[in-house]
Amino acid sequence: MSLEKIYPKEVKQILSKYPPEGKRSAVMPLLFLAQREEGYINKAAMQDIANILDITETDVAAVVGFYTLYHEKKAGKYYMQICTDLPCALRGADEFMNSLCGNLGIKVGETTPDGTITLEAVTCLAACDKAPMFQTQGPDGIKYHENMTVDRTMELINTLKHADKEIK
């Protein structure tokens, strides 16, 4: 299915931001839009975006591959991306990550058996004073969760598990 069919208004609005000679600029917003569907970007979506923007599929793939917020494979419904970079680590992020792994029974990079959460360690998210912190990336976009404890995180995961209605 083409993005122009599923999200005609959004596609039009995205394209209107850029001058005609800069049409290609829409590739990143369109990729975010495409990723809404299944949580990752498949080859058909890349082809679709290439067609909309008059560029090649390879051009689109090169963009997808460069940025970490685009995913090419199916993973958990939500990515839980914990910042373990220097400033957060100085405030206990590594320990936080470890106990979370223990609680969930998975390792960094893995997905919970029920497919809700994929746990990732990421670099600085500009919330260094509010560690431990992470962001969730899911069907409803990206959300920050700051000054977290393991207990509150487990609660959140529980809510996400049961939030089967996607908020668009």
Next chain:
Amino acid sequence: MSYILLRHRDIPDLNKFNVYKKNGGLAAFKNAVTKMKPTEVTDVVKNSGLRGRGGAGFPTGMKWSFIDNKNWPHYVVANADESEPGTFKDREIMESNPFQFLEGLALASYAVGATVAYVYLRGEFWELAAFLDEKIAEMENAGYLGDKLFGTEYSLKIYTHLGAGAYICGEETALLESLEGKRGQPRVRPPFPPSFGLYGKPTIINNVETFTNVPMILANGAEWYKAIGTQDSPGVKIFSLSGRVRKPGNYELPFGTTFRQLIYEHAGGVQEGRPVKAIMPAGASSSLIVVDDKVLDTPMDYASVRTVGAELGSASIIVLDDTVNIQWVVNKTVHFFKHESCGKCTPCREGTYWMQNITHRLNDGHASTGDVDLLLNVAKQMQGKCLCALGDFATTAVTTGIERFPQDFKKAVKA
């Protein structure tokens, strides 16, 4: 003293259009468009001595005056990529005082004749982008953005654009590539953006904090602004303070405030009352300063920080106490830069990978005796050889760490 940038701390609900407006907001922009020539706006900014807050500290007014007037259209881009580990100031501004930032962006656009401006936000600022879109719409509805503003010939549109997870997109030319829908890799310079920028057109790029200063400068005048801070670095700066302090957070203080004042007077000192071992004043790309009383009493401005062997950069002050092992710190920074190297230049692409192999060995206790020397050597071999500054950034903590804290590395090898 009242806040100049973090004014929401003085005025509740400043992120509401009416509140901002009631507190004198957008008057500077309207005044400029209706009563000033674009070059006059640039001149005020030039005279204020405002320097870019994105890291390099380049004089802002001078940058604006470089815009190539033979090639049109012009663009202005706000750098809201904020990805330097330890930096979180632009986010607070945009969340809590968005209109002042947008007004600054609008003033810059008017000054250089741009009719379209983009705010390039790091992809993680997803919610913030949606929030800014609302604020932009409110400005548009109130007639502060759009066609023929205030009955003049001047029109302006502001759009947000989200990145998708790449530190390098904070580098201005990589940002432009990314905004053009390509891989975010830095361009060869010259030509510089004021002559060849977005879509090959003259473009001004400034940091969010830089723009946020501008409405206040126009409202109060260059002289008012210059009177704050130091001669070398006029005005105020938001110091993002993190690490082992009691009260981490953003602190808006005049340039020239000392490290000691920031850490002890404002942030309540170090956790558990421990001594400060080292300071990284510019985030992960910073040199490690060995801290003693002299250092603590060093004023934080561009020139003074240089005297203690570091750059002020984006003023992301990471405080390390005596429990922190510098070898561990270096492993963290190297890991960061290895992850963020765009891969364009050989020394950066290969060097960060190589350094990471060695710092992992050191961190895991598998290092051999020559490894510290090798690490230092590889880092030095990378220096001064890359297209953009990331290649150098990746090495500063390594070289200053090994040279200034040798004992922490010796320990790693023995273990």
Next chain:
Amino acid sequence: MTKQVTLSINGINVTAPDGTNVVDAAKMAGIDIPVFCHHPKLAPVGMCRMCLVEVGRPVIDRATGQVVMENGQPKIQFMPKLETACTNTVSEGMVVLTTTDKADAGQKSTVEFLLTSHPLDCPICDKGGECPLQNLTMAHGPGKSRFIYDEKLRLDKLVPLGELIWLDRERCIQCARCIRFQDEVVGESVLGFDERGRSTQIVSLSDPGFDSVFSGNTTDICPVGALTTTDFRFAARPWELQAQASVCTQCPVGCNTTINTRREVKAGGDIVVKRIMPRQNEEVNEIWLCDKGRFAYHYVESKKRLTKPLIRKDDKLTRASWDAATKFAAENFSKAKKDFVVLASGRLANEDLFNLKSLADHAGGTAIMYSDMGGGDVTALVGVGQGTNIGKMGSGDAILVVASDMYQEAPIWWLRVKQAADRGATLIVANPRSTKMDRFAKHIIRYAYGDEIKTVNDLSKKGKIADEFAKAKNAIIFYGNEGLGLNGSTGLASACATLLKETEHIGKPNNGLIGVWGRANDQGAWEVGFRPEPDLEQALKGKAVYIVGADPVGDSPALAKALKGAKFVAVQDILETATTEIADVVFAAQAFTEREGTYTSGERRVQRFYAAVPVKGDTKPDFVITSILGRQMGVILEGSSVSVVFDILANSLDAFTDLSYEKLAEVHDQWPIVGRGDMYYGGTTYENMKGLGVQLAPTAQTGATVRIPKVRKEAALRPKEKELLAVPVNKLYDRGVTVNPAQLLHQRIGEATVTLHPTAAKKLGVVEGALVKISFDGVSSEGVVKLDDTISTSVALVPRSMGIAIREPVAASVVQLGKVK
């Protein structure tokens, strides 16, 4: 003229045009600065950091604007860091030091960094021996490795980017030359980087993979063994190869090539062709080659090669001596008198065609050119002027391409025209359907099949496009035979010539007419006097025919029928074909790789090719066979040496006056300098040491009056209402005898197709992918339906040489046979 700038490099004064980068300026002065990412044909990107040098500039006094002097010398301020020579352009008084300790250390460090992730598998790498990384490691690399080998990144080593090009991810050094070539030079962005940092890898997502006919060039400019061709992979080591200059025989561009050969056990100790490489000729192909030219050569070693003369005995072709075979043919031809017909094609060399034409003339017979395209006499009149170089066309110039899908018909011209458009030339594309040229065109003219002549005539009237063409400083027209037969293309050529004459775009370099011919030496055939025949069937029926380098029986059932009714058929070819099968006598000819001679390109450049491999079996060059045959018929033709035939030819043809065989072998300096020891600069392209060829002056340039033949007939059939018109189009990879034997290309050749507009298909009740029967002229053939909504609803596109015999537009019927494949 661009301003010249003088600088000093390693103490040597160098003068170079303003804007030149330091690497190129050094090269001009004979100083090699090591590079990986920089390539003289690509925009500098400064990413590999190999070309680090010290750069200083004279200090200018701000107040006076004068250079500050110190001890009588200009004071030089050096940059604090090393600079990349490829991204620094020359400036007056600049001082560059490329071999100081500091520069040396910088270069050495880059090599060391590159080697940390390189697999160092040179002993099994195809590039070994001609590898820039290997060479630069020897010259600038560190003696020993400080990197722990076990920590090297492991990546995939056998990645097919398509079926023609393979990628070894471990060897790639991320210089992006391949990506940039596809992007900047070709404009087909089918390669890209995936991931980032150390994980950066080349990918191609196109379908088919690496979907570009220029893919092979990336293997020439790849500075390591990351990209290799399926053809040459694991086939030989570069140092075992011999090199001989040649010219590509696949299309009228006439790309200069080098044939690499080796003696091989697999071939029973014979010397065989291992690969075809580009040879520099900046006025023809620069340093590039299309994939057809690079890979299709395999036909010369096909199992169907004829190795000896044959005579039909008891209805079977059996071995005969040259004497017996030629005598047999001579008797029949002599007997036939004016019914003696020579049918030859532009696959042959000038010397072959000259002897054949002479034979027909002296024996009182006729010489017919085997071709569906006319206008070669017109290109001789108003062809592009001597000194033409499309590579120099740009802003202010105009190029019109009409009735040609140049990407498919003459890829390197397509590339050069595209680049002229990039440089600002006004490109006008007139074609009934969209082609890959459209993207670069300033103006696209869509006409209905049949309106070719009218379209060109309209360009001589007032109008925006017409004015732009008329006012252009220089203008070239390329015309082809898409949708046209002989009559149509003949008329089109005249119409184009008239437009060029009226707008005064003739008789000068970069002005005039070029035919996009079907064969490499079609223009040469016209020059020596061959002419195609509108009613070929009639011309062959009942005649004694001498067919050379053509396969009419394989191409067309109608011609097969006509030849069955011929009095006598002698066929001369290098391969067994459907036509040799019906022959009374067969002469085994030598392939172009086994002999020498000359071809005349579409730009009327006469170029020499040379023998690269030993003669196969008992074969002879075409001109020799004709000479022997001639002697048997009492006609004396030179048959001892090509050079003598050429010189006789040059003496007897006006256009060739002043030419000699030697002159064709002359060379002069070319820029960029490629093919020397420093392969890291230009790639593995060969330097041209065997001749750049000579362009013939058209009549218009000699001062003689130019009389353009009148257009006699309507261009072509127009589609009629309620009728389906089958129109011929051209395809690069077709089933022609000089392409089909290359197994490697079979996936791209595909099957015979019939392309319809979706509406037309619906009306006919056929669906995409279905097998259909297409019938015209009383003959039926099969093809697979393809849909294209950019074409008219009343036509069916039928590619030539794909098994459906089509010579010109013709009313056709289409019915579905089987299910969708």
